[in-house]
Amino acid sequence: MLNFSILKAAFKAFAVALLLAASSPFSASAQEPQTITKKGYTLHFHAQNPTFDAKQQQRLQDVFFTNYPKLVKDFNKESLKEVTITIDTAYDGVAYAHNGQIVISQAWMEKMPEDIDVVTHEVMHIVQAYPSNSGPGWLVEGIADYVRYKYGVNNKAGNWNLPELKPDHHYKNSYRISARFLDWIETNKKKGTVKALDVAMRNKTYTPEIWTSLTGSDLDTLWAAYVAANNKA
Numbered sequence: 714m715l716n717f718s719i720l721k722a723a724f725k726a727f728a729v730a731l732l733l734a735a736s737s738p739f740s741a742s743a744q745e746p747q748t749i750t751k752k753g754y755t756l757h758f759h760a761q762n763p764t765f766d767a768k769q770q771q772r773l774q775d776v777f778f779t780n781y782p783k784l785v786k787d788f789n790k791e792s793l794k795e796v797t798i799t800i801d802t803a804y805d806g807v808a809y810a811h812n813g814q815i816v817i818s819q820a821w822m823e824k825m826p827e828d829i830d831v832v833t834h835e836v837m838h839i840v841q842a843y844p845s846n847s848g849p850g851w852l853v854e855g856i857a858d859y860v861r862y863k864y865g866v867n868n869k870a871g872n873w874n875l876p877e878l879k880p881d882h883h884y885k886n887s888y889r890i891s892a893r894f895l896d897w898i899e900t901n902k903k904k905g906t907v908k909a910l911d912v913a914m915r916n917k918t919y920t921p922e923i924w925t926s927l928t929g930s931d932l933d934t935l936w937a938a939y940v941a942a943n944n945k946a
């Protein structure tokens with residue numbers, strides 16, 4: 714004879730198990746984080762939304778494996794061997810990097826699908842690995858955008874370039890404005906300045922006097938020369 718109390722309890726337990734399975738992050742409806750190892754580096758890649766375009770995921774991964782090893786070799790051989798990239802469904806910025814982890818906004822990638830070199834900028838922050846109070850913030854971002862300008866694989870298609878100088882620009886504006894200034898210094902004053910600045914920031918030996926020791930001119934004099942050179946163009 715069937716014990717209906719036992720049968721009812723078993724059915725309830727089965728229903729709960731199904732509900733938990735459906736809501737679990739490891740269910741078939743959620744994407745498992747991918748782990749890819751190439752060239753001695755490991756990338757943990759997680760698109761929070763399983764429907765995020767698979768081809769776009771692959772493009773972002775390809776930028777990582779194309780540029781991260783180059784940047785480690787050229788700037789900081791002690792950089793991390795493992796990096797995590799998360800395509801975040803809730804983040805309303807563009808991207809950021811911290812402690813070996815990069816977060817990229819899914820909304821941004823859907824709005825600007827050719828902006829895959831956001832990865833180049835962010836992995837440079839991992840390579841920089843500057844300690845706190847190592848130097849000016851504008852220079853941190855200026856170096857990262859300078860690197861994107863030099864190493865980027867898709868900047869043109871992404872409609873990303875260094876802006877022409879405008880009257881209200883200043884080297885402290887950071888990002889692409891500072892990057893263009895750094896590129897001018899590299900081309901017209903002293904090749905290797907960016908790498909020297911990068912080392913100084915990482916070693917916490919940066920001082921305002923470094924500009925004079927590297928180029929023969931202080932920072933404000935360099936900026937004035939940069940402005941004058943662009944006004945002649």
